[in-house]
Amino acid sequence: MSECTHVRELPRPEPAPLTETCQDCLRAGSHPVQLRMCLVCGLVACCDSSPHQHATRHFKETGHAVMRSFEPGERWRWCYADVSVV
Numbered sequence: 001m002s003e004c005t006h007v008r009e010l011p012r013p014e015p016a017p018l019t020e021t022c023q024d025c026l027r028a029g030s031h032p033v034q035l036r037m038c039l040v041c042g043l044v045a046c047c048d049s050s051p052h053q054h055a056t057r058h059f060k061e062t063g064h065a066v067m068r069s070f071e072p073g074e075r076w077r078w079c080y081a082d083v084s085v086v
Helices: 024-030 055-060
Strands: 033-040 044-046 066-069 077-079
Touching: 024 044, 024 055, 033 055, 044 055, 055 066
Parallel strands: none
Antiparallel strands: 033 044, 033 066, 066 077
16 A cells, blocks of 8 residues: 555644534434544544444545544544545
8 A cells, every 4th residue: 555645735734623522423313433633624523333334434435544533542543535444
């Protein structure tokens, strides 16, 4: 697998989170599992372990490929386009 090029395209510094939780889950009356934050726009969304998979939906709708964990103490990033930890 080749190196992820999407990280180089990210804004510096990273955007501030738009919210503290997945707003789409709140609107749907669902509980988010394992939050992620988009490193392009700051959207906070739930991961694929959540019923609605809002982080993946955000990528599919916007093309914003790189998210990072928004869980306390975690700083890893995921690239949806390259399907890998970056």
